[in-house]
Amino acid sequence: MNEIKRFIESELKRCAEFFPIVTILGPRQSGKTTLAKSFFSDYSYINLEDPEYFELAKNDINAFFSIVKTPVIIDEVQRVPELLSKIQVIVDKEKANGQFILTGSFQQGLKSAISQSLAGRTAILNLLPFSIRELNSAGFDFSKDEFLYQGFMPRHYSENQPIDLLYRSYFQTYVERDVQTLLNVKHKNLFEKFLRLLAGRIGQVVNYESLANDTGVSKTTVTEWISVLESSFIIFKLEPYFENYTKRLVKSPKIYFYEPGLASYLLGIKNPEQVSRDPLVGNLFENMVILEILKAQFAKGLEKSLYYFRDSKGFEVDLIIADGRTIIPVEIKSASTYDKDFSKNLRKFCEFAKNSLSPTVVYSGNLELETEGIKCINFKNCGNLID
Template sequence: MDYIHRSLERKFLKMSSAFKAVMVTGARQVGKSTMLNALAQDSARVCVSMDDADIRDLAQRDPKLFFQMYQPPILIDEVQKAPALLEQIKLLCDESDERGRFWLTGSQSKRLMKQAGDSLAGRIGILKMFSLSAKELAGKADDIPDDYSLSSFIKRSQNYPANNILDVYDRIWAGGMPDMVSMDAELRRAYWNSYIDAYLMRDAVDDNGIHDTEGFRRFLRASAAFSGELLNYNDLGSAAGVSGVTAKEWVKVLQSMGIIFLLEPFYNNELKRMIKTPKLYFCDTGLCSFLSSWTSRDALMNGAASGHYLENYVVSEVLRNASYGEKSVNLNFYRDTNQKEIDLILEMDGRLHAFEIKRAASPERKIIRTFSLLKKSGREIGPGAVICMAERPFPVDASTFLLPVNLL
């Protein structure tokens, strides 16, 4: 399979020119090593992997000798398997002003983040990678929205095909793991079974000390069923057959592994009666679909949960844009005790942008009424949109428009 360019490349290279060490973290198999190896091809950078038992043993036993044999600039893959290297990297960083001497990848874990933060504070830039986005799969890795106006999306739409619900749900069901791009349904099932057993369950035991593996497996499936919902630890735990306290701990584990993320509610002193509970989403909708036993795109698209999956997909795509883009972006949602809700609030350049997410191609106009709630926040309000199955961007009123899902 040909290399698929990643949206994170730009930011990674920029960080490499500013920091002595740069580390890319993320869930297993999202393409961290592939990207860095591709970027290292045209340079004299040494590339080593801690998956090699002999190299890993040397790195752990004698870090000084390791760096005599493998001298910077260097790419060290799966650095979490040889944590003894981090202290030596710190010393080598302090010996030179050269930027980008150390490129590191590490599967996301609490232990690795703590070790890197403690050893390399001020010397390392840390970036997070997700599975493939729709843009990356379409060969448009650098096309990250930095302007959420109608005119901006009309201009972008000229380079995209018309929105199509079959294509969108195909992406939702398949997910974005690079190894799965050319797989059929049978191979995808085998891949996900292997992924859960070889990575998630092993990491749960080895990195997080979870011994109730069957309980954790049930918890994975329960989490998928609660995707897009307000997070209630007691309900989630009950669905998995564990306590609410255990559910809270295991949610943290899934976050640290890069499997789920929590979207926090919008907070503002001027707005009253707001819900303070986060919502749970999966970073990859393909894994979520598999865990919920959706066996095909059409079964998922026509199922009762299709709206929840579209919402998860949209929020995860916007999360990728926020992580990879140049501008600082905050993502939240709004819900109050009167059940008034805004699916997604994006804060950028000091302005708030409100979004509703709907499966319809021609959603009703009344769904944007809640957007006016943000005016009470005292913040500057930017254009809002209904992210939906409309074929092209189209104005709803002076400040709101229909935004096709495929333009995110």
């Protein structure tokens, strides 16, 4: 099968031309290594998952760099963050751009180490699993339910790995290895229960106390677990938008998954037909649409600038895309038949949010139109909102 082109490639090329180091962050199996090795095919390659390289890097940095010849790709650099100080010394001496391509799948400790050692020396890009636009450009075109069931992991599309095996393996590997390493979880079954509870609350305002009670752990533990899940690209938060429209606004974030297919797996969905019957289909669809827009931002090297709006009376707009001083309000509906009521919250919001631009409804139908200044588009085109 031909390699699927990643839309982030042009930004990757630009960053390598102007920075001595490019750091690519993203979930495990999102395609970071494939992208780096194919785009920088003449670079040497070091994988810190390899025990031999790991031990050498951990125990003798000078010996490690005696065998590492630049330009080089160093995979999973978060495993030995101590390397970053030495990399700083090397790039300051060599004064050449594009010398190091670093990848990492855990951002908490890595971002802290980068800010201390590599400030001003590295560009940071975020690579998530395939976007709908990337898959469409490669000839993969599926329905809403099929996308939500199978997700976007490259291994499924490049190796035709069965969905049930892919997510079972991903889930088990993450819980049994990564989480044990990061958290030293004593009761693995409780953490598994917690992940499934989170999947059942996609798109809901997070309630730490309720999650703690339902899982059977402390609120402090829930807070710590969410932090690690966020840092390791399993979940992300959508923060509420504030613009002094009213003092009575909801202030807690919502939780979404970086991979809708994993969320469907955790909910026990076993085929595309079950998706449309699942009571959370609207939440899953909302997750996918927000994620597609986030992928479009990351592909351009932009920081996440997505929010939601809700006041204390329950009035809500699903998504706010901040673009400088203007915002794009977005309503997300999983229905496939257009209804003029889809835009009523957008009209109300735009009455008091005068910095609104291009209010848009995203739904699963094929009819695309604009009426009374509000656009209605198919979900496969929602990434275009960032263009």
